[in-house]
Amino acid sequence: MTSALIVIDVQNDFCSGGALAVPEGDAVVPVINAKMAQFDTVLLTQDWHPAGHSSFASSHAGKHPFDTVEMTYGTQVLWPDHCVQQTKGAAFHPDLRTDADLILRKGYNSALDSYSAFFENDQITPTGLDGYLRTRGITNLTVVGLATDFCVAYSALDARKCGFNVTVDLTACRAIDLNGSLAAALTEMKDAGVVLQD
Ligand code: VGL
Numbered sequence: 162m163t164s165a166l167i168v169i170d171v172q173n174d175f176c177s178g179g180a181l182a183v184p185e186g187d188a189v190v191p192v193i194n195a196k197m198a199q200f201d202t203v204l205l206t207q208d209w210h211p212a213g214h215s216s217f218a219s220s221h222a223g224k225h226p227f228d229t230v231e232m233t234y235g236t237q238v239l240w241p242d243h244c245v246q247q248t249k250g251a252a253f254h255p256d257l258r259t260d261a262d263l264i265l266r267k268g269y270n271s272a273l274d275s276y277s278a279f280f281e282n283d284q285i286t287p288t289g290l291d292g293y294l295r296t297r298g299i300t301n302l303t304v305v306g307l308a309t310d311f312c313v314a315y316s317a318l319d320a321r322k323c324g325f326n327v328t329v330d331l332t333a334c335r336a337i338d339l340n341g342s343l344a345a346a347l348t349e350m351k352d353a354g355v356v357l358q359d
């Protein structure tokens with residue numbers, strides 16, 4: 162039984178002063194750093210959008226951050242410009258340990274967002290992470306990071322679909338909580354067999 166820690170999007174833009182700051186986002190950093198020591202394999206994800214990405218409200222005339230839009234793959238929340246490739250906002254929080262086995266970038270396709278570390282938001286385009294973990298014999302995943310109700314939840318749910326045993330450590334996560342999104346995500350994860358630790 163081999164375990165991996167998946168650290169989702171602990172980047173400047175999701176921390177205090179960032180473009181899409183998650184309330185208390187910074188608080189996860191020491192908790193995650195301490196947790197890394199308990200895992201054989203540590204993996205970081207990095208939200209990594211090209212300028213003008215289709216998930217940005219600024220890319221849609223008349224739209225504002227947190228509005229939604231219908232994309233070919235379903236409803237997409239529109240965000241402030243964030244985690245633009247090569248910017249300070251896209252960099253990891255300066256105190257996060259980054260000596261990980263793998264850093265997976267996602268959301269780099271302009272026309273398609275990717276909350277999950279496993280599949281893009283069309284739910285069919287794979288990132289390759291499933292194969293990476295499987296070929297290394299990893300069966301158990303603990304998912305932590307930002308934000309609980311978006312990239313953490315989507316990653317945990319897809320990990321279950323891929324057949325992994327999944328725990329989300331809520332002490333090492335913080336949420337955006339948009340229109341009840343946190344409660345909905347917690348229910349969905351519980352129903353999918355994700356172990357929620359708090
Ligand atoms: C995220 C919204 C947009 C996340 C990423 O990391 O949860 N949320 N891009």
Ligand code: ZN
Nearest residue numbers: 208216244268
């Ligand atoms: Zn994003």
